[in-house]
Amino acid sequence: MSESTAPESVTTTWSDLPTTARLPVLFVGHGSPMNAIENNRWRQSWQALGTELLARAQQPRLILCISAHWLTAGWQLTAMAQPRTIHDFGGFPQALFDQQYPAPGSPPAARFISRSVLQPGSNRPLELDGGDWGLDHGAWSILKPMFPDAAIPVIQLSMDYSRPAAEHFAIGRQLAQLRERGVLIVGSGNAVHNLRTMRRDAPDNQAYDWAIEFDRVTADHIVQRRLPALCDFPQLGAVAQMAHPSWEHYLPLLYAAGAVQEEDEPRFFNEGFQGASISMRSVIWE
Template sequence: MTQIDPPQATSRQPVLFVGHGSPMNAIEDNAWRRQWQDLGRQLRSRPAKPRLILCISAHWLTNGWALTAMDVPRTIHDFGGFPQALFDQRYPAPGAPALARSISEQVRQPGIQEPLWLDDGEWGLDHGAWSVLKPMFPEADIPVIQLSMDYRRPPAEHLAVGRQLAALRDQGVLIVGSGNVVHNLRTMRRDAADHQAYEWAIEFDRVTAGHLAAGRTDALADFQQMGAVAQMAHPTWEHYLPLLYAAGAVGDDETPTFFNEGFQGASISMRSAIWG
């Protein structure tokens, strides 16, 4: 089995879960984006910056699990109704086809135990990826690979894939999950302040933060046990699933540091976390 690079003691990378919220956060001067910028400066100042970024975005759903494997991933504007300035955004980070092939050999799809599939042209970097990576790494000089999610599969299998990703951290890979701890667009209130949210949103965010702080990863995968609260927090759960990949890639001795705690529109949690 090949590896991306011989592991080095200084190359172990952190794990991030980023609440990305509105696509406008990519270009607006707000507290969320400023925190992404500050975090990026910290990561770039480490003795060993990432050799590769592996991003799991809420916005790429496939049958089975796939990796982008093109030389130059295109910038995907997978939204509508926003200003032209947002559609003008580009994130020209290179891809890494050889590294994608290496990762596909190291990670197996749950159930069928096949390597991850390789996508050499159809996808690229959707806004779940570039909207947070561009503020953090504006030079776009670190290769980026996206990992898709098979939405048909149960949450426990997404967590299982995340656990397989843990070994990549020692090969210089920064793992970034991009979604939201709470995500309900149907109930958004655009006039709400960042500290305002529905009671069910606050409850789901609080319980999830408790699981993360205590390292209860299996409980994270059982989020639907919260019943009506979980249903309100995630009418569909594609924005929750990236959290399972990030939490799965974390060691038992690692605890998260939370940042960007707050809400957009009363029903989107911006809570983010970094481990390691």
Template sequence: MNTPLRPSPTMPVMFIGHGSPMNAIEDNHWRAAWQSLGTEFGERYPTPQLILCISAHWLTRGGWFLTGMAQPRTIHDFGGFPQELFAQQYPAPGAPQAAEEIAAGVHQPDSGAALGIDADQWGLDHGAWSVLKPMFPQADIPVVQLSMNYARPPAEHFELARQLRALRDRGVLIVGSGNVVHNLRQIRFGVPDNQAYDWAVEFDAVVSDQVKGGRLSELVNFQQLGAVAQQAHPTYDHYLPLLYAAAAVDPDKDVPRFFNEGFQAASISMRSMVWA
């Protein structure tokens, strides 16, 4: 994208539970829901000028960064999967000018500095392309990824993301991609979607209640749940994208809609949500 972002009707904001990378290619109901959501753009929702994706799989230290390359590469940041998955490409264009524009207007909570620009190192990791490809298969909407400074506390991620809210009135679709519950150490393959560990169900229910009740700032305090939070997120990289989506919500206007409620392999919540 080499033109400035233009005023637009307010875009929705969403959090997608992406789960296994195989969901990108398997004919399952998780992927079918992403495809169905994609058809709502241009009909129920405006067509985005730009997608800003915050993925659990781009963690940085020393600052927050935006991808600033014209043609971001498709990153296959996983191992042990079929060749068909490694062959997947998502050739969506980048948006160097828009990235510079966004970077200049967002200040990092710890330093006050503008966002950094990564012009050549990253690209689109599987947290981004695995959900965007089913939603927008033509790959014709520019995509920029925002990294998460994993050295900083959750409250600062929420604080930074509040600054992104205004982008929704300039054609930017904000997509957080992670999982409400994500514990790979406790995976149980072959378990039905409606079955999960008690701690997984409890943590998912707490998050659901906070979202339904519009108590989005409370999502920052997830670690206060103690052992339940530790089991739900031994590391919380997959939880943080939810904070970015929630912080971009207008609590006076936006109403949440859940989809893909259920669990994958007993320890991964696939709960996803759109606010509009």
């Protein structure tokens, strides 16, 4: 019986499982929902990365995804056995709404993670969502190209937008332990995200000066291993305000960066921009 459906009394619990080789942690710039179905370089890169990860001796037992598109009061984990595919967008072709990603969930893993990670400031465990959410497009639009068989269980972790950046990073620090239990941690957002100034006719190698500057500073922090400094992005003032009029697309980077270990090396992929104001910069640490 699979762990996502078997009664917990007859299933090996997550706390009993042996540790494994440490899995990577990812931050993926997801950009437009259309990237999920268009044969562009962003999607091709996701496909190549998924092939690379599945070819390794240590493959993911579970994917924990932190998406820019699930904001809650407090932090929650999806805890249903079969999360639904959420089409949380409008104005796109029917082909995008027809997309489904039937990856299973894992209630036992959700319970284990809930007990293992405490909410900053309250020391309460993460809350469990048994059916209201599912997999939003921040999750399935990148996971479907990476892992098209939808065989790996997926859990989403929400974000409390009201909390300071350092608390999101702190939760990432707690998530780091999961990498040695076969969990692939994936943050899905964008290093720069301003839809108000987006220019759909702009080529991928062009962007506003403020977008280029914010993306450069972010990349420098990653390369120089100044990951806690990522929390200080408001100090960039007007540049930060233009790069993120609201910062839900930046926050998933903090979870991924928080889960990085000292010896991990960053590798960028999908560098460039969509519409001059959306950075597609993505990074894998391993």
